[in-house]
Amino acid sequence: MPRRPSEDEYFAREDELKKAKLAREQKKRSDLAAKESLREQHAGHCPQCGQKLSTAHMLGGRVLRCLDCRGAWLEAPSIDSLVEKARSAQGEGIVDTLLDLLRPTK
Numbered sequence: 443m444p445r446r447p448s449e450d451e452y453f454a455r456e457d458e459l460k461k462a463k464l465a466r467e468q469k470k471r472s473d474l475a476a477k478e479s480l481r482e483q484h485a486g487h488c489p490q491c492g493q494k495l496s497t498a499h500m501l502g503g504r505v506l507r508c509l510d511c512r513g514a515w516l517e518a519p520s521i522d523s524l525v526e527k528a529r530s531a532q533g534e535g536i537v538d539t540l541l542d543l544l545r546p547t548k
């Protein structure tokens with residue numbers, strides 16, 4: 443027959459569980475704060491060179507462009523929109539439009 447834990451063992455185990463729960467909650471808050479800090483530092487900036495991005499609306503979506511390194515980024519909904527248009531009969535000209543995005547503007 444298994445031995446029943448003593449009252450001290452029971453409360454020690456309860457304390458361990460509470461401490462582990464608090465540690466998990468603190469780590470979760472810390473991870474969220476770090477994520478928010480990174481977002482605040484980098485949102486709207488080029489992932490390649492760190493310069494401010496400009497926004498253009500093309501092909502039914504938002505295109506983020508870096509005028510410094512000439513990078514262009516599409517957000518997931520914009521990519522979905524492009525894929526949808528490319529699959530449709532109205533997809534003609536998308537390649538030219540994409541190439542226009544990549545051409546230097548300076």
Ligand SMILES: [Zn+2]
Pocket residue numbers: 488489490491492493508509510511512513
């Ligand atoms: Zn850039």
